[in-house]
Amino acid sequence: MNCVTPVSQAPVKIAKRFLSQENAVAEHKHAIPARYILWPLPRRLHLSKVMVRLAVILFACIASAAAFADAPLSSSAIASSGVEAGLPTADNVVVRKGERRLYLMRNGTVLRSYKVSLGLRPEGHKLFEGDYRTPEGKYKLIRRNPNSEYFLSILVSYPNDADIARARSQGLKPGGAIMIHGQPNVPKKPRDYYTQVDWTEGCIAVSNSDMVEIWLMTPPDTPIEIQP
Numbered sequence: 695m696n697c698v699t700p701v702s703q704a705p706v707k708i709a710k711r712f713l714s715q716e717n718a719v720a721e722h723k724h725a726i727p728a729r730y731i732l733w734p735l736p737r738r739l740h741l742s743k744v745m746v747r748l749a750v751i752l753f754a755c756i757a758s759a760a761a762f763a764d765a766p767l768s769s770s771a772i773a774s775s776g777v778e779a780g781l782p783t784a785d786n787v788v789v790r791k792g793e794r795r796l797y798l799m800r801n802g803t804v805l806r807s808y809k810v811s812l813g814l815r816p817e818g819h820k821l822f823e824g825d826y827r828t829p830e831g832k833y834k835l836i837r838r839n840p841n842s843e844y845f846l847s848i849l850v851s852y853p854n855d856a857d858i859a860r861a862r863s864q865g866l867k868p869g870g871a872i873m874i875h876g877q878p879n880v881p882k883k884p885r886d887y888y889t890q891v892d893w894t895e896g897c898i899a900v901s902n903s904d905m906v907e908i909w910l911m912t913p914p915d916t917p918i919e920i921q922p
Contacts, residue, residue, distance in 0.1 A: 784911050787835065787918040789898060791816055791828060796874070796898065798911055805911065808904040811888065813896040818922075820852065820896055822861050823869030828896050828920065829857070835874070835916045838909070845876030845902040846909050850918060873897045876905035 782805050784798040791812055798806040812828040813820075820829035829852045837849035853861070853868035861868035875897055877888050888899065898920075900908065 781907065781911050783913060784916060787908075787912060787916055789828075789918065789920045791830070791920065791922055796900065796908070798908065806904075806907060808900050808908070809889070811894060811899040812892045813894050814892055816892050820857070820869060820872070822864065822866035825869070826895055828894070828898060829853075829872055830920050830922055831857075832917065832919050835912055835914070835918055842873075842875060843880075844873075844878055844899070846905045847873040847875035847897075848909065848912070849873055850898075850920075869896065871897075874905070874908060875899055876902040 782800060784800055784805055786799040788797040788799055789795070789810065790797070794810050794812065796808045796810045797804050798808075814826040816828055818827055819831065820827040829850070831852075831854070833851040833854065835848050836851045839847045839849070850872040852872040853870060857868045877885070877899070881888065883893075887893065889901065893899070
């Protein structure tokens with residue numbers, strides 16, 4: 695699973711990918727196509743969706759400039775793109791596995807709440823590589839990849855020292871590459887499948903539009919607590 699490949703392509707593809715996928719959903723539902731992202735803005739288009747789309751474009755422009763200069767996307771660029779899009783900044787992320795919800799928090803107040811999909815065996819803490827479980831505990835969001843196999847990915851700092859020691863005591867590897875990420879860029883199943891079941895190898899999956907907000911609203915090293 696290639697969630698952490700080096701950044702090498704112009705991230706403007708993120709915006710194209712997101713908008714093309716939204717167009718596909720819109721055409722399927724006979725909804726307003728995503729090409730009307732700027733003007734005219736339909737009255738029934740919710741303001742938060744407009745902000746997300748503007749944030750995608752803003753982020754893509756900043757990231758493209760970094761790619762053109764052969765430089766990695768800086769933390770300040772990530773943070774500023776969220777601020778300029780009018781999005782608040784989270785100081786903590788909470789995932790409640792039993793609820794299948796991810797919460798962006800600030801000063802103990804919920805800013806956003808998102809539906810998530812978990813590992814194929816979601817119950818219990820991740821114990822070893824290949825157990826298809828989503829870990830439980832306190833970690834940090836430490837690395838971002840706009841060019842993964844999924845629509846954006848943010849690395850969770852699993853395994854910690856306790857996770858490594860636990861796995862080694864059983865002669866096993868703890869595993870890793872646990873991400874918050876969007877939908878597959880090349881789906882192998884109908885898109886509805888990815889919103890209805892737990893399907894990852896242990897990662898936390900959200901919709902693409904939700905992933906954009908999470909990406910822009912979480913600064914580097916944001917704490918994340920994954921609860922049962």
